[in-house]
Amino acid sequence: MTEVVATARRSRITPEREAELYEAVLDLLREVGYDALTMDAVAARTRSSKATLYRQWGGKAELVVRAIKHTKPDHSEGIDTGSLRGDLHASIRLDDDCTIEKNSSLMRGVAMAMHNNPDLRRAFRAQLVEPEMTGFNLMIRRAIDRGEVRADCPALEFVVHMMVGGFATKALLEDEPPSQAFLVSYIDAVVLPALGVPTS
Amino acid sequence: MTEVVATARRSRITPEREAELYEAVLDLLREVGYDALTMDAVAARTRSSKATLYRQWGGKAELVVRAIKHTKPDHSEGIDTGSLRGDLHASIRLDDDCTIEKNSSLMRGVAMAMHNNPDLRRAFRAQLVEPEMTGFNLMIRRAIDRGEVRADCPALEFVVHMMVGGFATKALLEDEPPSQAFLVSYIDAVVLPALGVPTS
Numbered sequence: 001m002t003e004v005v006a007t008a009r010r011s012r013i014t015p016e017r018e019a020e021l022y023e024a025v026l027d028l029l030r031e032v033g034y035d036a037l038t039m040d041a042v043a044a045r046t047r048s049s050k051a052t053l054y055r056q057w058g059g060k061a062e063l064v065v066r067a068i069k070h071t072k073p074d075h076s077e078g079i080d081t082g083s084l085r086g087d088l089h090a091s092i093r094l095d096d097d098c099t100i101e102k103n104s105s106l107m108r109g110v111a112m113a114m115h116n117n118p119d120l121r122r123a124f125r126a127q128l129v130e131p132e133m134t135g136f137n138l139m140i141r142r143a144i145d146r147g148e149v150r151a152d153c154p155a156l157e158f159v160v161h162m163m164v165g166g167f168a169t170k171a172l173l174e175d176e177p178p179s180q181a182f183l184v185s186y187i188d189a190v191v192l193p194a195l196g197v198p199t200s
Numbered sequence: 201m202t203e204v205v206a207t208a209r210r211s212r213i214t215p216e217r218e219a220e221l222y223e224a225v226l227d228l229l230r231e232v233g234y235d236a237l238t239m240d241a242v243a244a245r246t247r248s249s250k251a252t253l254y255r256q257w258g259g260k261a262e263l264v265v266r267a268i269k270h271t272k273p274d275h276s277e278g279i280d281t282g283s284l285r286g287d288l289h290a291s292i293r294l295d296d297d298c299t300i301e302k303n304s305s306l307m308r309g310v311a312m313a314m315h316n317n318p319d320l321r322r323a324f325r326a327q328l329v330e331p332e333m334t335g336f337n338l339m340i341r342r343a344i345d346r347g348e349v350r351a352d353c354p355a356l357e358f359v360v361h362m363m364v365g366g367f368a369t370k371a372l373l374e375d376e377p378p379s380q381a382f383l384v385s386y387i388d389a390v391v392l393p394a395l396g397v398p399t400s
Contacts, residue, residue, distance in 0.1 A: 111315075111372065112315040113312075115312040116312075124373075155389045157389065160369060161365045165358075165361045165362055165364050166361055172311065172314070172364065173325055173329060185357070186358055189354035189358055190361070190390070193355065193393055194389065
């Protein structure tokens with residue numbers, strides 16, 4: 001529903017102009033961080049009116065999360081390798097280490113700012129976490145249908161927690177992004193065994 | 201080594217005075233957050249000299265992390281139930297939901313501030329994460345010695361990531377602390393199966 005409204009609101013600007021706006025928002029984020037970023041600064045940098053920005057995106061949290069989402073491929077689309085292990089590995093390999101590295105500091109900064117910003121937390125969850133989890137859940141649904149994962153496996157409730165553990169721990173504790181190789185090992189050592197899927 | 205030096209430095213003040221100082225630091229943290237907390241404010245609130253604070257703790261990051269650590273029981277001590285499942289469940293039950301709730305906003309605020317504060321990240325890791333992991337690792341070492349966990353189990357490399365996934369995901373995405381019941385289910389559904397330990 002939100003998605004439909006947001007798309008309708010944005011339909012008045014061209015995709016090129018939209019991409020240009022998002023790039024400017026990401027540049028500002030890298031320069032000043034989430035808390036210090038203002039809609040005035042976005043308006044000035046992109047030669048837009050603040051009224052336009054608010055009309056198109058609703059607010060700073062939505063605009064920032066949209067801009068980040070714009071840089072990320074949708075993990076759920078087009079992957080269907082015939083096994084859960086193959087699907088999860090393929091989803092990890094969509095972003096190369098260089099892309100992960102480039103966006104991770106930005107993502108971490110925004111994730112950290114969520115603590116004091118309920119709007120940002122809601123937008124982050126709705127626009128970034130939920131679509132990602134929808135993708136993973138589709139893969140798991142197919143695995144259940146194929147008989148790879150039992151429908152009553154207790155780990156099914158904790159897929160998001162396992163994934164956050166793999167993706168966020170290095171960032172939280174070491175301030176460095178996980179590499180593809182790390183995530184593939186984590187999937188094989190933790191996620192698949194917890195779901196009862198043999199990895200060898 | 202750091203531990204020994206810090207203990208020696210603090211030995212000049214009484215445990216009561218130390219506890220009083222930590223309480224004041226936590227009050228200030230709750231009031232203003234990590235970034236706005238100053239050593240001047242701590243000195244004024246506790247009627248200490250800044251020189252004393254720096255001499256005893258070395259800096260703001262160490263003082264804040266020490267104050268948090270003071271509120272947390274040491275999970276590793278005294279737990280040895282004879283099974284890994286028993287040990288992990290007992291460690292979760294050390295903090296009741298009320299204590300978890302009371303400290304979680306504080307912990308989250310500090311965890312979020314780590315992103316921009318490498319000193320704080322180092323102190324958080326050294327004083328809070330590593331001792332906790334040492335406790336879990338001792339439990340797992342005993343489980344390997346008992347033959348409960350295979351010494352070459354691939355999930356052994358990811359114990360910290362699994363734990364952070366369980367403890368931090370609700371805080372990050374929902375801004376609420378995990379309950380004891382949640383953590384016990386997570387241990388049974390994810391951590392033990394990944395380590396190859398049957399839970400029923």
